Amino acid sequence: MKLIKFLISLIVLxxxxxxxxxxNDSKINLYLKCDQCEREYIINELNxxxxxxxxxxxxxxxxxxxxxxxxxxTKTRLIFEGxxxxxxxxxx
Numbered sequence: 001m002k003l004i005k006f007l008i009s010l011i012v013l014x015x016x017x018x019x020x021x022x023x024n025d026s027k028i029n030l031y032l033k034c035d036q037c038e039r040e041y042i043i044n045e046l047n048x049x050x051x052x053x054x055x056x057x058x059x060x061x062x063x064x065x066x067x068x069x070x071x072x073x074t075k076t077r078l079i080f081e082g083x084x085x086x087x088x089x090x091x092x
């Protein structure tokens with residue numbers, strides 16, 4: 001289930017990127033804010049996005065929140081927050 005949500009979120013990010021790239025040649029500046037995510041994997045696989053280290057340069061902020069469930073599993077929630085030209089495009 002965690003992988004499915006992650007893949008759906010990546011598809012949404014791909015769609016945003018394709019919309020922006022069709023309008024102009026700029027890439028999305030993504031700030032990744034999560035403690036328990038595979039940061040290196042995300043950076044290597046999403047090579048069509050500029051990964052920024054300073055939140056002030058980001059167009060999109062991706063926050064990953066993980067918490068334990070009652071049955072011993074883990075629940076991960078991905079939150080997209082739009083900034084600058086994506087202002088108001090939030091996915092809670």
